[in-house]
Amino acid sequence: xxxxxxxxxxxxxxxxxxxxxxxxxxxxxxxxxxxxxxxxxxxxxxxxxxxxxxxxxxxxxxxxxxxxxxxxxxxxxxxxxxxxxxxxxxxxxxxxxxxxxxxxxxxxxxxxxxxxxxxxxxxxxxxxxxxxxxxxxxxxxxxxxxxxxxxxxxxxxxxxxxx
Numbered sequence: 001x002x003x004x005x006x007x008x009x010x011x012x013x014x015x016x017x018x019x020x021x022x023x024x025x026x027x028x029x030x031x032x033x034x035x036x037x038x039x040x041x042x043x044x045x046x047x048x049x050x051x052x053x054x055x056x057x058x059x060x061x062x063x064x065x066x067x068x069x070x071x072x073x074x075x076x077x078x079x080x081x082x083x084x085x086x087x088x089x090x091x092x093x094x095x096x097x098x099x100x101x102x103x104x105x106x107x108x109x110x111x112x113x114x115x116x117x118x119x120x121x122x123x124x125x126x127x128x129x130x131x132x133x134x135x136x137x138x139x140x141x142x143x144x145x146x147x148x149x150x151x152x153x154x155x156x157x158x159x160x161x162x163x
Contacts (some may be wrong), residue, residue: 033058034077039134053068054066054067083116095142107134108140
């Protein structure tokens with residue numbers, strides 16, 4: 001069954017895969033963070049309208065929440081990973097093709113240079129949490145390699161402005 005990115009169903013499928021890979025995450029240690037995901041329209045769509053926002057919460061060794069939201073304002077997110085749908089697609093397809101992200105497509109590389117994905121945070125602790133839990137965050141996204149058929153929405157839906 002195909003799963004479309006970006007969607008709550010996509011992140012829920014990763015959360016289910018994480019539950020199945022419990023020992024893989026247990027070996028990495030406790031993972032307590034709430035992440036905001038901002039997917040901007042692709043280059044072909046143009047403009048900045050139509051972003052999609054998701055909140056992912058992790059506690060101990062599991063993803064406890066995957067929710068699409070109209071704004072991050074009422075939610076406490078430690079940091080936001082932001083990029084256009086084309087950058088996310090490139091990363092996910094790299095993961096699916098290789099069984100995991102190669103060095104050029106890892107969250108660390110993509111956010112470090114800020115060319116494809118941008119790391120946003122209000123508190124320095126949020127910045128620290130990405131790097132403290134970087135391996136767990138990467139392993140979560142690497143689970144996309146286990147999903148059967150991923151399709152991509154080329155123009156994200158219009159949502160309320162984010163905080």
